[in-house]
Amino acid sequence: MEKLEELSAFLESRRNIVITTHQKPDGDAMGSSLALYNYLIGLNQNVIVISPTEYPAYFSYLPGCDQVINHLEKPELSKAAIASAELIFCLDFNDLSRIEPLDQLISNNTAAKIALVDHHMHPKDFAYWVLHDTKSSSTCELIYRLLGLLDSEYIPTKEVAECIYTGILTDTASFSNGATSKAALLITARLLDCGLNIISVQEQLNQNGREEKLRFIGNALSRNMIIREDIGVGIIVIDRKDAYRYNLQTGDTEGLVNYPLSIQNVKVAILLKQEAKMIKLSFRSKGEFSVERICRENFEGGGHRNASGGRSLLTVEQTIDKIISIFEQEKLV
Ligand code: 5GP
């Protein structure tokens, strides 16, 4: 990170600090925000974590989660915190549009310095301090690196360790996808010496769910999945009726997009989720094929080579047609 000494010096005084992350935060977004939060609280900083939207209830085990402000629930609180912030950490996103409507509030506070810590491709240039590495498994890995840069003798507390591990675990799909780096494994091994309990995180994340969620997944796979092995694509559709019928909660669709990839000839899996004003898209790919390019060029999105997202303002049927015609051209098979 350039100007690291300046950041260290800045943190020598007690500062008003805001940490924010992308809409509908995932394990890496929540884990990195709360790892940094716990570290800064330990330095006696005045820190507030703001999520632009709601976040999954199953992250409540993360230390400090109960302190996270959901902007949609408490806009006045988050507005005041952003207006008085001296330093704003932007974690796990590459473009301020990913934090709408907080982007406007941040732009209004011209006095605050912005620090970006992220691993997505093609970051926009909006931060004063930048720690960015697309080779990093997760933003949590980068937070671990940042804490070591700020204090070479730093040893994570159990709380920080649990948060960092959560982001590494979720962004590597439990150490199985291409993001699974040597650094991710080494850091995890070191976190075990800091009091990390892998079993307890596993219980909280994967063995703590609701029956409705499992039945929803079964229904989605048996009724709402389109498999087109001829063009190498599998699509799962979640419409609002299903969301209502199964009482879908934030985070319940996490991981669902990966299922079609278990089929040999499916190279790209796509999840279409009908939301109030748009269709949210999730893409996953096998091997070298970049869904980041597909999302950037066609769906106002981006992310990583093998895991990206975007949006569509078309109907569900039109969006499916658009996806199919894109992949008829791509000739994956
Ligand atoms: P997911 O499919 O899990 O929502 O997202 C996959 C990856 O793409 C994540 O790293 C996420 O941050 C990123 N991503 C998801 N949606 C968008 C989007 O609309 N724009 C950009 N730039 N990145 C996105």
Ligand code: MN
């Ligand atoms: Mn991430």
